Amino acid sequence: MTSTALRGRAWKLLEMVTTPLLPSDYLDLVSPLRAGADLRGRIEAVHPETADAATVVIRPGRGWRGHTAGQYVRIGVDVDGVRLWRAYSLTSPTDRRDGRVTVTVKAIPDGKVSNHLVRRAKPGTLIHLDQATGDFVLPRARPAKVLYLTAGSGITPVMGMLRDSGLDDVVLVHSAPRPQDVIFRAELHRMVADGKLRLTEVHSDTDGMLDVTRLEELVPDWAERETWACGPAGLLDAAEKHWGEHGVPERLHIERFRPGVVVTGDGGEVTFSVTGRTADAGGATPLLDVGEEAGVLMPSGCRMGICFGCLTPLKAGAVRDLRTGEITEAEPGVLIQTCVSAAAGPCDIER
Template sequence: MTSTALRSRAWKLLETVTTPLLPSDYLDLVSPLRAGADLRGRIEAVHPETADAATVVIRPGRGWRGHTAGQYVRIGVDVDGVRLWRTYSLTSPTHRRDGRITITVKAVPGGKVSNHLVRGAKPGTLVQLDQAGGDFVLPAARPAKVLYLTAGSGITPVMGMLRDTGLDDVVMVHSAPRPHDVIFREDLHGLVADGKLRLVEVHTGTDGRLDLARLGELVPDWAERETWACGPAGLLDAAEEHWAGHGVPERLRTERFRPAAAAAGEAGEGTGGAVTFSTTGRTVDADGTTPLLAVGEEAGVLMPSGCRMGICFGCVTPLKAGAVRDLRTGEITEAEPGVLIQTCVSAAAGPCDIER
């Protein structure tokens, strides 16, 4: 008898002993990060960055395939007995020596997962992981001159790039309300001291919002630089307009944490309505601007999700009745047999029924 056949017989014997559980269930208890298990990670440390932001150090399981600096990871966290999934930028370099990865999370008002990770996560806690994704990364052929344009937590994917590369000519323009609100401020000034970065801080609490008309004053050669920008939608919209207006749109790459919403009233009323989750029998009122994914999660409905930006289609769900509005384009989708919607970029356009 071959060794493979012997292992198969031994495994079947174990199954009879462990029924109704599987042997793998017991292995998960003993070695949850083992190869072959569902991809998990163990939180090893939580380091405060600002009053409302923290870096979470995670040891990923053996199934982790690595990442490229600037990418994001989808993480599943159990909060009050409910598993919730969120997507965060990886702030660790591509090849961290100890094999750990880091995400840096800013707590948002009412955010269940962000507040839990920043203020409640403990070392030893297991989290679920997906493989890294996203194309907001530097090319293999490194550009000679780079500009990073960031605001608030938009600095997180860029920090991974700064820690990862040895670029010769890097400028960052970053805005935050006050100096102590700048995430990674100590790290950034350390890079400045080492001659690896030229940093321009804009403190909106005293200087007002960053006006890109001043960019030529702050970074005279900005149009010659390959630029990566991440931050609030207003900043990115202004950047896309600015770069296009100067004839260099190809030099700008942007990363949006939330989909750009169409203005209220475009291509439909967008007034919201009662949302029924027919599988769970729950009905809640929703406005016309909140993604149905967030509406469902707030109501305690188990909602599939992925990138939360309308890219990966991990949140696709049948629309049984009513109509929804695409927050990016304003387009209205009405229910009919076989219609699927992306809940992360769709909002209620009147009463609707979602099959969840």
């Protein structure tokens, strides 16, 4: 008998002994980060960055394939007995020697996962991971001059790039309400002192909101630079307009954490036919948020219309795409992205 056949028989015997569980269930308890297991990570530290942001240090399982600076990772966290998935930018350099990775999370009002990670997560906690993804990255042929334009937590994917890129001519224009709200401020100023970065901070509480037309004075050669921008929708929309008006839209690369709302519908009553729950929804509220608020277990991922992890059948009614305003009506086999779709009248979601 071959060794493969022997292993197969041994595994079947183990299955008989461990029923109703599988042998892999016991292996998950003993070695949850092993090769071949569902990809998990272990939180090893949580370091505060500001009053409402923290860096979470994670040791990923052996199936982790690494990342490119600027990418994000989906993280599954059990909060009050419910597994919720969110996407966060990776802020660690790609060649970190200890094999750990970091995400830096800003707690947002009513954010179940962000507040859990910033204020409640403890070392030793196991989380679920997907592989890193995203195209908000530097090209292999590094540009001679780079501008990063960020605000708030939009600094997080850029920090991964700054820690990893080794570029010679880098300018960062970053906006936050106050100096103490600037995530990574101490490290950014060390980079400035080391000659690795030119930094302009705009503090909106005293300077007003960051106006992209001020780039003429802040970064006179901005139009010659390849630019990566991340932050609130208003800033990114203004940047797209500004770069377009100056004839250099191809030099602007944008990462949106939330989809921009173009047109909203009238809303309506949403029925979740599998669970039998209903909820009244506004025309600007993503159906993913409506379902979670109603206590319905909703699949999710990036929450911004990229990963398609939230695809759900639309049984009846119509929904509006919050990015384009396009109406989708129910018919057999129609799937919708609940993270970027809102009720356009009464509708029935198969959850």
